[in-house]
Amino acid sequence: MGSSAAWRLAAQGDRVTLLERFPPGHDRGSSHGTSRIFRLAYTDPFYVGLAARSLPLWRRLEQETGRQVLTLTGAVDHGPAATTEALYETLTIAGHPAERLAPEEVAERWPGLRADTGAVFHPEAGRLHADEAVTAFQQAARAHGAEVRHGVRVTGLSVHGDAGVRVVTDTEEELRADAVVVAVGGWAPAMLGGGTAPLVGGVPVLRVTQEQPAHFPAADALTWPSYIHHPGAALPMDGFTADGVYGLGSTDGVKAGFHGVGPVVDPDRRDRTPDAAILRELAAYAERWLPGVDHTAPEAVTCLYTTTPDHDFVIDRQGPVTVLGGFSGHGFKFASVIGELAAALVRGEPGPSRFALGRPRPTSH
Numbered sequence: 001m002g003s004s005a006a007w008r009l010a011a012q013g014d015r016v017t018l019l020e021r022f023p024p025g026h027d028r029g030s031s032h033g034t035s036r037i038f039r040l041a042y043t044d045p046f047y048v049g050l051a052a053r054s055l056p057l058w059r060r061l062e063q064e065t066g067r068q069v070l071t072l073t074g075a076v077d078h079g080p081a082a083t084t085e086a087l088y089e090t091l092t093i094a095g096h097p098a099e100r101l102a103p104e105e106v107a108e109r110w111p112g113l114r115a116d117t118g119a120v121f122h123p124e125a126g127r128l129h130a131d132e133a134v135t136a137f138q139q140a141a142r143a144h145g146a147e148v149r150h151g152v153r154v155t156g157l158s159v160h161g162d163a164g165v166r167v168v169t170d171t172e173e174e175l176r177a178d179a180v181v182v183a184v185g186g187w188a189p190a191m192l193g194g195g196t197a198p199l200v201g202g203v204p205v206l207r208v209t210q211e212q213p214a215h216f217p218a219a220d221a222l223t224w225p226s227y228i229h230h231p232g233a234a235l236p237m238d239g240f241t242a243d244g245v246y247g248l249g250s251t252d253g254v255k256a257g258f259h260g261v262g263p264v265v266d267p268d269r270r271d272r273t274p275d276a277a278i279l280r281e282l283a284a285y286a287e288r289w290l291p292g293v294d295h296t297a298p299e300a301v302t303c304l305y306t307t308t309p310d311h312d313f314v315i316d317r318q319g320p321v322t323v324l325g326g327f328s329g330h331g332f333k334f335a336s337v338i339g340e341l342a343a344a345l346v347r348g349e350p351g352p353s354r355f356a357l358g359r360p361r362p363t364s365h
Contacts, residue, residue, distance in 0.1 A: 001324045001331075002183030003137035004339025007061070009181075010144035012343055017175065018141060019152045019167070021184075028267070029185045030304045031134050035250030036332040037226040039075045039125035040096055043086045046354070048094045050334055055124065057336035061133075064140045069133040073223070073249070075125030076106060079230030081118035088120045098122040110225060112218060112254070112292015117233040125226055127248045128332060137339070157182070157191065157199055157321075165320050179346050183324040186267035186304040192323060200318040202358025204308040206326055210265045211305045212275055213257025214282045215250065216293035224249030229289065240281045247290075254293045256282050259329055260305060267304055274300035305329060310362040313338070315355035317345040323357065 006018040022028050038058075040051045058070045077087050084100070091098040099121045106115035138148050156168030157180065167175040182199075184191055186208040192199050218224070226248035231237040235244065243259035261278065265271075279300050286295035305328035308314065314325040315338060322345045324338060331338075345351050353359070 001327060001335055001338050001342070002181060003134050003141065004335045005181045005183060005322075005324065005342035006141040006146050006148070006339075007137045007144065008339040008343040009346060010141045010146040012347075014346070016141065016146035017177075018138065018146055018148045019154055019169070020148070020150045021153045023150050024135070024138075025131055027303075030306065030328050031130055031185075031332065032303065033130045033301065034252050035248055035255050036128040036130045036133075037075070037125070037228075037246060037248050038070055038072075038128050038333045039122070039226060039228075040094075041075060041077050041087045041091060041098075041120065041122055041125065041228070043083070043090050045090055045094060048090055048096070050337060052094070052096070054334050054337040057340060058128070061136050061140055061336060064143065065136040067132050067136045067139070069129050069136055071126045071129075072124065073126040073225050074121055074123045075226040075228070076101070076110070076113065076115065076119055076121050077228045077230065078103070078106065078115040078119035079117060079235060079244070080232040083230045083232065084118035084120045091120075091122055096122060096124055110292075112220065112224065112290060113227060114289045114291055116229060116235060116289070121225070127226060127250060130332065133335065137335075154191070159199070159319055159321060177320075179320040179322065181322045181324060181342050181346065183342075185325070186306045188306065188323075188325045192325075200321050200323055200357060202318075202356075203323065204310070204314060204326065204359070204361065207305075207307050207309075208265060208267060209260065209262040209305045209307075210270050210272075210302055211257065211260065211262040211328075212278050212300050212302050213247075213255055214279060214298035214300045215253035215255050216286050216290065216295060217297050218249070218254045218293040220292070221249040221254050222251065224254055240278065241285075245285060245289075253299070254290060256286055256290065258282070260307060262305065265304070270302075270304070272302045274302065313355050314357065315341050315345070315351050316357040317351070318357060322346055
């Protein structure tokens with residue numbers, strides 16, 4: 001999100017310095033690897049519209065950099081008929097193509113994927129290559145004049161009224177800026193809310209966990225659609241599958257993962273050892289629902305998840321500080337447009353109210 005913001009800010013003519021704590025291509029946060037889902041299928045029209053806004057910006061990024069980051073393979077949502085019908089209606093009302101399918105039609109079109117009860121397919125979906133996307137954002141930012149610096153850890157950030165923002169690094173370097181965008185993923189709770197005087201007020205509780213999807217070998221992985229298996233029909237609505245199962249094909253195989261089931265962690269001290277119980281459950285899921293993969297040979301990967309209680313994002317500004325956070329689970333697809341939203345906030349324009357700092361906490365999820 002920070003790299004996208006750097007691109008869009010530099011493109012509008014601002015003088016931009018992007019500070020990255022870790023080296024290029026690192027795997028310490030939430031944006032590494034080869035595969036993230038891109039899709040428009042939400043029951044909430046707001047997110048359908050936001051995803052639709054991101055698509056031409058992804059294509060613009062590809063044009064500016066010559067890198068392919070988004071491949072449209074389509075997506076299959078399946079599970080309770082009420083859920084898939086709601087997805088179909090939301091997509092079609094918004095003017096996007098969608099197709100209802102029976103489970104046997106899914107199996108005929110994609111023999112490696114088994115569908116549950118009801119299904120909807122929409123073609124404006126597929127996979128984003130996460131590592132290539134981050135590299136492309138930074139390449140495009142540089143092309144517009146941004147300075148991109150890796151291996152720089154920010155240790156201090158303070159607001160000084162009309163004097164703007166003071167940034168201090170671990171080498172005691174001091175930088176001054178008129179405005180700052182803070183997009184630090186799992187490190188946001190410490191940077192934004194630590195101590196007796198938080199940098200900004202109203203930051204929702206950000207839950208930081210270590211999640212563990214897995215890639216399964218499949219000879220035709222690159223032809224797979226992305227998929228979401230919604231709970232409530234044959235998939236239990238408790239345990240690891242309470243929030244469903246997601247996946248997609250990639251150069252690493254077919255990915256499958258549970259949503260938000262990992263332990264709360266400190267991003268600087270997390271244990272990357274794969275959880276054997278989660279891996280067993282993913283393999284059992286693949287054996288039943290993904291007949292086109294080798295369920296006996298999963299390769300586990302770990303990453304940080306940072307989520308808000310309502311699973312909406314944080315995209316807002318207080319004074320000279322713009323905050324981007326809480327994107328894990330479903331945010332990567334929006335990265336191109338979130339950079340645009342951040343640039344608008346820096347210009348003084350308002351952001352979406354549902355992403356605001358200080359919004360009411362949900363009573364339940």
